[in-house]
Every structure is written in C-alpha cells, then in structure tokens.
Amino acid sequence: MxxxxxxxxxxxxxxxxxxxxxxxxxxxxxxxxxxxxxxxxxxxxxxxxxxxxxxxxxxxxxxxxxxxxxxxxxxxxxxxxxxxxxxxxxxxxxxxxxxxxxxxxxxxxxxxxxxxxxKPGSRNYTYYRVGDLEMDLISRKVMLQKNELMLTKREFMLLELLLINCNRVLSKTEIAEKVWEVNFDMSSNVIEVHLSQLRKKLADTIIRTKVGMGYYIEGELIRQ
Structure with a gap:
C-alpha cells in the first residue's frame, strides 16, 4: 500500500x-x-x-x-x-x-x-518487520515468531497501516479514512473491536494506545 x-x-x-x-x-x-x-x-x-x-x-x-x-x-x-x-x-x-x-x-x-x-529508486516496499512480526505484501502473509497469522482483510489493512506509520500515533479518524470508508460512522466502535481482535492475534505485544490521541506500533521498522 x-x-x-x-x-x-x-x-x-x-x-x-x-x-x-x-x-x-x-x-x-x-x-x-x-x-x-x-x-x-x-x-x-x-x-x-x-x-x-x-x-x-x-x-x-x-x-x-x-x-x-x-x-x-x-x-x-x-x-x-x-x-x-x-x-x-x-x-x-x-x-x-x-x-x-x-x-x-x-x-x-x-x-x-x-x-x-x-521506477528504480522509488520507495515501493513490500516487506515490513518489527521485532518478531513480519508482513509480506506480495504473499499477503503475516508471521509472528515464524508462525503465520490468519488475519481478516480488514485486520491485514489495519496492521499494514500501523506498520507503515511505525512509531507515529494514528487517530481514529485517520484510521477510519484509510482503512474504512471516507464517510465512516465515528460513533461506531468497529475500529476498537478490530484492534482488540488484532491485538489478541499478535499476543498484545506491539500495538500501543496513546490515550485521547490514537494508536501506534512501537519498535524499529525494517522495510524491503
């Protein structure tokens, strides 16, 4: 993406x-x-x-x-x-x-x-890794400690967005605009539900919450 x-x-x-x-x-x-x-x-x-x-x-x-x-x-x-x-x-x-x-x-x-x-030199990355978490955009696989995680399409998009913006806090509005529809109902708790499900699959090791501001992944990002 x-x-x-x-x-x-x-x-x-x-x-x-x-x-x-x-x-x-x-x-x-x-x-x-x-x-x-x-x-x-x-x-x-x-x-x-x-x-x-x-x-x-x-x-x-x-x-x-x-x-x-x-x-x-x-x-x-x-x-x-x-x-x-x-x-x-x-x-x-x-x-x-x-x-x-x-x-x-x-x-x-x-x-x-x-x-x-x-073109050569443009930064079109297809692989991201933070710690033991790996995401391959070509194969559409996510690995945690070398074990493949089964993510829904929306969970995959949400994790990709968080990884691309590693260490940057993303507001609920920004997540809604980029993972859901532009006219997303901001009163809904759908984002929180998906984040909760994603956190469980990641063993709650990597996604952080900044109260009143949003969500982010913390760590050293490696991209290829």
Missing part, C-alpha cells in the same frame, strides 16, 4: 484528488501550503509526493530545493497550471520526476503515479 503526500492549496482539487487516490487503495496525507508539506515530508516516510507549484508559505519549487537541502529522498510529481516549457524544465531540473500540466485527466494522473512508483 503506497503512501502519498498531496500538497495542493485549492481545497476542492485537494479533496477530489485525495478521495480518488484513497478509492484506488493509496494511503494519502494532505497539506495545503508549502511549509506544512515540507515539514510533513521531512518527518514522515512517503513513497511519493504530489506537489503543486503555486502554494502559500513557500512555492513548490522552494519545497523541492528544501527537500534536497534536508536530504529527503522521495519521488516528486509536480502538478501545475504553470505549463510553459521554462517552468517544466525548471521543475524537472530541481529534482521532480514528472510534471503534469493542469487541467489533467485523473486516469492519466493515476497512470503517471504507477509509472513513477515502478
């Missing part, structure tokens, strides 16, 4: 792209200005950044410069209404791996993402 950071200041486009990407199975974080997006990219692990150019705080080109300065190595796709050749060349020279001119077809946008995340 690829994790994407979308940095786009236009609210309706931000929501449209985010919802479309989530429906395709991607994990998506969003930012509405360059400074916020840069901070998120610096402290979290992403497989791809989708970056607008004309942003408040700092421009997309400034974000690219600062990503390089902070040694944040992540593929970047620029989406911009600035579509003259000079701007495209500038964006690519600053390190973007692709430049998509607005307006664009969403199907083409998805195809560009698939192409970028297939």
């Amino acid at each position: 690829l994790k994407i950071l979308l940095i786009e200041d236009e609210p309706r486009l931000n929501e449209h792209l985010r919802n479309g990407l989530v429906q395709q199975g991607y994990l998506v974080d969003v930012a509405f200005n360059g400074s916020e997006g840069l901070e998120m990219a610096s402290v979290n692990q992403y497989d791809l950044v989708v970056l607008d150019v004309m942003l408040p705080g700092q421009s997309g080109f400034e974000v690219l410069d600062n990503l390089k300065r902070f040694n944040v190595q992540v593929p970047v796709i620029i989406i911009s209404a600035l579509n003259n050749s000079e701007r495209v060349i500038e964006g690519l020279d600053k390190g973007a791996i692709d430049y998509i001119k607005k307006p664009f077809d969403f199907g083409e946008f998805l195809a560009r993402i698939r192409a970028v995340t297939r």
Whole structure:
C-alpha cells in the first residue's frame, strides 16, 4: 500500500484528488501550503509526493530545493497550471520526476503515479518487520515468531497501516479514512473491536494506545 503526500492549496482539487487516490487503495496525507508539506515530508516516510507549484508559505519549487537541502529522498510529481516549457524544465531540473500540466485527466494522473512508483529508486516496499512480526505484501502473509497469522482483510489493512506509520500515533479518524470508508460512522466502535481482535492475534505485544490521541506500533521498522 503506497503512501502519498498531496500538497495542493485549492481545497476542492485537494479533496477530489485525495478521495480518488484513497478509492484506488493509496494511503494519502494532505497539506495545503508549502511549509506544512515540507515539514510533513521531512518527518514522515512517503513513497511519493504530489506537489503543486503555486502554494502559500513557500512555492513548490522552494519545497523541492528544501527537500534536497534536508536530504529527503522521495519521488516528486509536480502538478501545475504553470505549463510553459521554462517552468517544466525548471521543475524537472530541481529534482521532480514528472510534471503534469493542469487541467489533467485523473486516469492519466493515476497512470503517471504507477509509472513513477515502478521506477528504480522509488520507495515501493513490500516487506515490513518489527521485532518478531513480519508482513509480506506480495504473499499477503503475516508471521509472528515464524508462525503465520490468519488475519481478516480488514485486520491485514489495519496492521499494514500501523506498520507503515511505525512509531507515529494514528487517530481514529485517520484510521477510519484509510482503512474504512471516507464517510465512516465515528460513533461506531468497529475500529476498537478490530484492534482488540488484532491485538489478541499478535499476543498484545506491539500495538500501543496513546490515550485521547490514537494508536501506534512501537519498535524499529525494517522495510524491503
């Protein structure tokens, strides 16, 4: 499950792209200005950044410069209404791996993402391990102390989300948006029930609760 950071200041486009990407199975974080997006990219692990150019705080080109300065190595796709050749060349020279001119077809946008995340050097991990817990996304197997765990589809997605965000607290809202439907009933205790079942299968060894904030997996994450 690829994790994407979308940095786009236009609210309706931000929501449209985010919802479309989530429906395709991607994990998506969003930012509405360059400074916020840069901070998120610096402290979290992403497989791809989708970056607008004309942003408040700092421009997309400034974000690219600062990503390089902070040694944040992540593929970047620029989406911009600035579509003259000079701007495209500038964006690519600053390190973007692709430049998509607005307006664009969403199907083409998805195809560009698939192409970028297939390229060597993009961080498309398929194996995660924390301690004695292993998850293989290709075989869809989860092992604990070399014993395979039988997880439901939702439990698998929930564990994958927690592993990808290892040591970062995920709120109930964020879990609902990324594992369940966007319009999930937040008054429901479904998330707590699934977490309880998952914890039992993991012998309650790895999932932590931060009261009033959310849930996280604690440990040293190894990805391949």
